Amino acid sequence: MKKSLTLSAALLAASAFVAPAMAEHHGDKEAVHEQLESPLDPILASDIRKDDMARDKYRHPKDTLVFFDIRPDMKVGEYAPGGGWYSRILGPLLAEKGQYVGLFFNPDNLPFSDEAKERTRAGAAKFPEDVAKWTGISADKFPTYTMDKVPAEAKGTMDRILIIRMMHNMLRWNMADSEIAAMRDLLKDDGMIGIVQHRAKADASYALSDGNKGYLREADVIKFMEVHGFELVNSSEVNANDKDTADYENGVWTLPPAFAKKDVDKEKYEAIGESDRMTLLFKKRP
Template identity: 40%
Template sequence: MRPNPALLALVLVAGSVAAAQPASMPALKAAVKASTRSPANIARDRYRHPVETLSFFGVKPTDTVVEIWPSGGWYTEILGPYLAAHGTLYAAGPDDKGLAAVKGKQSASPAAYRSVRFATFPAGPGATAVPAGTADVVLTFRNVHNWRFGATDQTQTAFDQMFAMLKRGGTLGVVEHHLPEASGTIEEARSGYMKRSSVIAYATKAGFRLAGESPINANSRDTHDYPKGVWTLPPGFADGDHDQARYAAIGESDRMTLKFVKPK
């Protein structure tokens, strides 16, 4: 039997639409409600909006995803279960110490974290790096200031390596503490905040194109001018009991949510 051209065209269109679909909302919502998540982390959902954020970045349960510097694994607790059945999650940290929390979660809940692999980032010569051109999505949450603030500025190296690990057409999702452009005397990076223009400049130099941005994680109550930087706000409360009620009322920091694409 010869194929029906009209039917074949319909199948091809349906396939292209399916390929362009955003995150699977039922699967994502189920991952956010996973029993393996810690209560302390769940309490932060109202500030970090994981369903909306991961949907905006278009993370699908079949993707190969790299989470850069997962630290305590706040987002890993969601990404692990979300990608467990059909995807791959690379936890990429600076060293074994930086990945210890995620490795502990994987040991405690092997099924939820069975898709997790580990890599070094930034990766020097001989390190176990995320293979070039293999990732559908790279995610980094509140890390850019860390690359700027230290003995050496690793920011451009970080963006260059994230660009290299992505497939053509792949997405880089960045959530970072937002410092307004007219910030006066507030020092970028050392305050824990970064200017939008600075983040975009690093990404653009690496080869990325800004594809979108969202106010999902913005916080208009954040004045950005605290004695101990962004860490003064919850959950850190770096200034101890001093004015803690005021900082708690402000909530977590004002954050920019930027989506970049590696051009095809």
């Protein structure tokens, strides 16, 4: 088994990334991806991820970030970062030469109580300290905004925004239009959005693919993004799982890690693993 590296070792590897060489090969995806491997590998193996690694076989973080062409000198926003699974990768990766930004729901658009909306604002406010605690990197390295409080100077500055398994919530809560519009404003002219999303079957009924079961049809996601000013650059099957039938009464939460049915048929769902997921990269259109 590969020995875990400390965070300091991970940061040292990240800082060793050679920016001029990256710029020289900007149009050569294969060369850029090879360069990404150097800073990513020690971060993925670091001790700060010891509780996260069990899910790597389902989430494929290295291949996913390589596909999204994430580089250490970029400004990258993660939408609805939650418990910090990707924060513990992106925070160290971007801390020296780039910037990792937490992006949270506009609470006013959430179909929840005022108390729940305030919890969203409070969670966003404490997120930089959370990332600092997880990574050992100063909190001031990690700006965080709710989507209704984005400062004017942040607009047009981001290279990438990642939406990881959250499109279904935006759609079922009827807030996707405004949230994607706000994200588009944050991106540079050549900025991109990377989406990982639980995938319904191509011929799934509306009831199985409207987001309330956690699943969306890939064609619907692509069309939605096109309507909102993006073009599909590429798609990947890196997060595919053909064992997932995507038709469970309890939705995607039937599968690990949620196990909505508790111990009922747990071995069956463990054998399936986590959901089948589309992995899509979109570029902002002029």
